[in-house]
Amino acid sequence: MDRSRRSRPPATLASLAAELGVSRTTVSNAYNRPDQLSPQLRSRVMEAARRLGYPGPDPVARSLRTRKAGAIGLLLGEHVSYAFRDPAAVAFLEGLTLECDQAKVGLLLVPADTDSDDATSVAAAAVDGFVAYSMSDDDPYLATALARPVPAVVCDQPFTAGVDVVGVDDHAAAREVADHLTGLSHRRIGVVCMRLGRDRNDGPADLTRQEAARHHVQRHRLAGIREGFVAAGVSWDRVPVVERFDHTMEAGASAAAEVLAADPGVTAVVATSDVLALGVIAELTRRRQRVPEDVSVTGFDGIRAAVDAGVTTVVQPFLDKGRHAGKLLLDPARRSQGRRMVLPTTFLPGPTTAPPRY
Known part of the structure; x- marks a missing residue:
């Protein structure tokens, strides 16, 4: 490297402005407000900055000055x-x-x-x-x-x-799922839901826990499902609702096993997410139970993997x-x-x- 270039002090906004014969505001605008300069002038400033090794305005100083982090x-x-x-x-x-x-x-x-x-x-x-x-x-x-x-x-x-x-309106969307299943004559169902609170609970979720859920989405989805089945004459206290803290297919599979242990005669499992629904289907397949001939399964979200697998679900625009x-x-x-x-x-x-x- 040229000795003179190596010993040259680093370029600053002020030295770049002096080199170009423009104001410091002009140089600053080239970086922060390019619409304030003509394309030709901005190009001239940026070319000189590259030639002199000017890295641009200090982002920390700029944030202190503008009080914006960007x-x-x-x-x-x-x-x-x-x-x-x-x-x-x-x-x-x-x-x-x-x-x-x-x-x-x-x-x-x-x-x-x-x-x-x-x-x-x-x-x-x-x-x-x-x-x-x-x-x-x-x-x-x-x-x-x-x-x-x-x-x-x-x-x-x-x-x-x-x-x-x-x-989205989670309550109304979940009610559509319930109405679909009751319209098909399902009355014995199980539910697999995502976490209802920050505390880890991997197991049954009674009505008190459902209604006190700190995660509003899950609370509304469960309420919509319950509303639909109660309207069809199903006693909700007889519906096994199993909660999982982790949102994975493995969690859905283990929750499905717990639902089936609580009521081996369920004809449908409602999952409050597609990820859990895919896990439910995997567990049913492992048990050699056919979907939907033996057990129907629904999800919620409309993720690509579930839609491609043909899961009955609610599609929401993430x-x-x-x-x-x-x-x-x-x-x-x-x-x-x-x-x-x-x-x-x-x-x-x-x-x-x-x-x-x-």
Whole structure:
């Protein structure tokens, strides 16, 4: 390397401006507000910056000056890895990142530890706002985020006064599932549901626990299913409802085994997610029980794997959820809060349900 270049002091915004004979504001605009410059002038500034080795404005100094971090935080009630392995979360994340790309802001995945109440990571996150994805109403990470003086949008749950929420009508959609099964004459059913609270409960969930669920989505789905079957004359206290803390196919399979142990004569198993439903089908297949000839199975969400497998399910627009959550948070004209955006769902019957054999 040339000795003179090696000894040359690093270029700064001021030295670049002096080299070009323009103001420091002009150089700053080339990076931060390119629409304020002609394409020719911006190109001249960027070419000189490359030639002189100017790396651009210091992002830390800029954030201190503008009080903007240039990023939003995605808050999960799970470890960060959940955003990359759960099909619904992956689709939601895609929609949210599309809006971030359009707004030219970054996305920070804020880690949460389900075994700890230490929300330091949320309090210290350098973000301009939060999107909270499907959290319980007593989650300390969510409480910390909402206490910060930055905007927030909640996706799915919980419904919080004064906070924008994007979701679907889980109660009505689950009622459609129940009405479908009762219309096929099913009366002996079992239910496999996702976690109802932050405490680990892998086992039966009685009515008291169902109604006190801190995860609103699961509470509403169970209420919709119960409403439909009670309307058809089914006594809900005789319906085995099994909860699983982990959201995996393996959890769905083990929950199905528990349902069948509680009532070997069930003719249908209702799962409150497609991932659990796929696990239920795997367990029934392992037992050499045919779907739907011996046991019908339903899911909820409309993830690709379930739709491809023909699972009777409710399809919800995860990608649109992410996009709308991003739009609400990033809207430059954002004024009001406490808005609730309810997106449509579609009931999708498939070959995993049929009338029971008597």
